[in-house]
Amino acid sequence: MIVASWNVNSIRARLEHVKSWIAMHQPDVLLLQELKATEFPAGLFEELGYESAAVTQKSYNGVAVLSRTRIDVVSSTLLGDEADSHARFLEAVVNDVRIVNIYAPNGNPPASDKFLYKLAWMDRLHLQMQAWLKTGMATLVGGDFNVIPEDIDCHKPSSWMHDALFQPEPRIRYRALLGLGYTDAFRSLHPDQGGYFTFWDYFRKAFEYNRGIRIDHFLISPDLAARLESCEIDKGPRMLEKPSDHTPIVARFRDAG
DNA sequence: ATGTCGCCTCATAGGCGA
Numbered sequence: 001m002i003v004a005s006w007n008v009n010s011i012r013a014r015l016e017h018v019k020s021w022i023a024m025h026q027p028d029v030l031l032l033q034e035l036k037a038t039e040f041p042a043g044l045f046e047e048l049g050y051e052s053a054a055v056t057q058k059s060y061n062g063v064a065v066l067s068r069t070r071i072d073v074v075s076s077t078l079l080g081d082e083a084d085s086h087a088r089f090l091e092a093v094v095n096d097v098r099i100v101n102i103y104a105p106n107g108n109p110p111a112s113d114k115f116l117y118k119l120a121w122m123d124r125l126h127l128q129m130q131a132w133l134k135t136g137m138a139t140l141v142g143g144d145f146n147v148i149p150e151d152i153d154c155h156k157p158s159s160w161m162h163d164a165l166f167q168p169e170p171r172i173r174y175r176a177l178l179g180l181g182y183t184d185a186f187r188s189l190h191p192d193q194g195g196y197f198t199f200w201d202y203f204r205k206a207f208e209y210n211r212g213i214r215i216d217h218f219l220i221s222p223d224l225a226a227r228l229e230s231c232e233i234d235k236g237p238r239m240l241e242k243p244s245d246h247t248p249i250v251a252r253f254r255d256a257g
Numbered sequence: 258a259t260g261t262c263g264c265c266t267c268a269t270a271g272g273c274g275a
Binding site for chain 2: 058059106114146242
C-alpha cells in the first residue's frame, strides 16, 4: 500500500499538478491539505479512479482523502472542542487501516490566541491518538503537522527560533505523540540525516537554496511501522511552475501478514 | 521588517493567513 500526503495550498490552483502527480505515481491513498475551497472537485478524481472524502470551508484549511478502494469515513471533527469549526481533520478506514488526515494549526505568531489554539489542538490530537492505539487497528496519522520536530528538520535553527513551528511547546507535544508509541515514518528510515524538507517559503529563493523545513509527517502505529518499506519526499512537484510551497511525502507498506 | 503566494471583498487594491 502506497500512502502519500501533500499540502497543495489551494486545490483549484494546484488541480493540474495533483492530477498529473496521481497519474504518474498511482498512490493507493492520497491525503491533501489546505484545499482553500468550499467545493472539492470529487468528480475529476473519480475519472482517475479515485474515491474521495473531503472536509472543506471557505478560503481556509480543508482536507481530503483520496483512495483507489472504498473509504469509510469515521469522523470529520477532532474531539474536545465543540466550537472548533476549522476543516482540519478527517478520520477514515481504508483497507483495514485507520487513515487520519490532519492540517494542524500554524499558530503564528507565538504568544497569540492562534498559538494557544495550536497547542490546544495538539493536546486534543494527543488524546485521540492515545485512544486509537488501544483499539488495535493499524493507524496512520498523516498531513501537515506544522511542527519542526528537531533542529535537523530545518536548514538553520536561528532562522526559525521565533516561528511558532519551532517553539518548544509544539515540539514537546510532537515528541509526546512519539512517546505514545507512534513512529515518524520518514525519520525512522533516515535517521540523523538533515537537509530533507517538505516545505520551502516562496520568497528569497528558498527552494533553490534548500532552505526549508520538514513539517509534513506520517506518524504510524507499531503494527504499521513493522510493515513500513520506504518513506521518501518527492521534490518534483516543488520544481514545477506555480507550485505549492509544500511537496508530497510518500510511504510504502507491505501488505498485512 | 521583509520577501511571495492564494484567498476574499465595503473588489481591480488591500487585508488576511500562511
